[in-house]
Amino acid sequence: MPVLEVEDLAVSFRQYSTGLRQTELKVIHGLHLSIEPGEITAVFGASGSGKSLLAHAVLGILPGNATVTGEIRFDGVPLTRERQETLRGREIALVPQSVNYLDPLMRVGKQVEASVCGASRSFRLNSVLEVFKRYKLGPDTAGKFPFQLSGGMARRVLVSTATLSGARLIIADEPTPGLDAEALAEALRLFKQLAQEGCAVMLISHDIEAALQIADKVAVFYAGTTVEVAAAGDFSGDGSRLRHPYTRALWNALPQNKFAPIPGVQPHPNAMPPGCLFAPRCSLATGECAAARPAVREIRGGKVSCLHVT
Template structure:
């Protein structure tokens, strides 16, 4: 099935259609099995847009980023289609674009080269400006003192290391920026500066994918929110729909996630997200859903466009 596209004035920079990611695993007796951790995942992102990807741990957010960049481990199998500017992202193309037109702000600070001073690492990402000037300006923006440029990664605190990673993406001039949980460990001022910078990058024409657990932070800068659950997209909605009691949202999980926030009703979601080895045969949220019927347990719902948003739920109106 082709992914459903929402109407946009510009062509998508990134188009992910029916993406599935499986990993080969060995059980007792060296029996081989394929563990599918992402299935039928669809998103798109356009120039000038911040798309926030939210969901609990294990929902497939970081794996999506790694699939786009072509940095999944060797035991992974990828199905479906990932396109960049209308061209299929082959492994060769991914290697050419990675760190150039597509930049990653990774979740782990281990992506920093432990043997290179951090100032030099940031300068290697500068393409169209004076590297030293660009690096020093971005460090000042993120409250990194001048002497930090001469430090090695092991000499940085966790928050400092994350600010260096954000700096690297900011100076790269990339057209697609994937920020995977970029702000944990930062102080409040640095968090605000970082998210403002991502918003400015989008306003200047870049496409920004912000992967985060923090819906509140996402709402401050995003244009749309993609809600992930158990390895698939259950809803993509405009930011304006995240308000009140969640009446404008389409999927029961999105509504439950919204109402579970402390500033809303603080109502916990019953049950647990299923493990990849024990996925339901029908709707992935069916075991936890108050609206579930017998039909919901049979087939995973197809993606539909409702009220200018995408949803996978037969009950959505």
């Protein structure tokens, strides 16, 4: 059974327009995703495609003006707000995008210790020292403040917090930006190790090349929809094993591939086209594509939202 299942997730935000009239801005239209125990699922997509909003929806930390429809299940059971509050920080943990999530006024040992539920103080302290040793952080790290850590050390502290929580689902939201090659390899190794221990890992990233080093599966988002879910091995060669036109274009736009730009831009939530959201930029688009949004289908061992894929 998947640890996490997301089906037809939609998220909209209430906003005020002229004359204090309320409007609904729909930013996620139909996201689909599942993650098995011990699996790393990388989530790719341009800024504004819904990657971080998905993470926040799973964690139950969207702002109060958000409306969520569709279904999110954890261990096969719907993830209600009450369950989210119970599981957050315990069964579901976030490794945030920025190391600024660490409290600048609290020593990092204290911050990591807070993730150990129950038990005695001595047990919690020993747990912190053990996890720091595991991630090659010296025992003196616990007494330091965040500003005294390097970027790589701070990220290892954040991963330590998720590890000690005992979470079965780790959501890593852009955990590798700005890291040098050595720190990047170390961060990827940490997530791979967590998966090998049975955790389900959602790795949200713009760095396709890095994420593919450890990912088992890839979900590609576009304008708040899931356009493709494919095995990581399908991202190879000329991209011919990929299914959706956007995924292939994304792959071929990388410098190590054809470095071919994708014409057009991702639509703004206020100006979504009818039918397939990628149709205005797609060379395969027909009138049928503009009539209705394509359903997600299973094709060649993956999932895709496109009428023309066979």
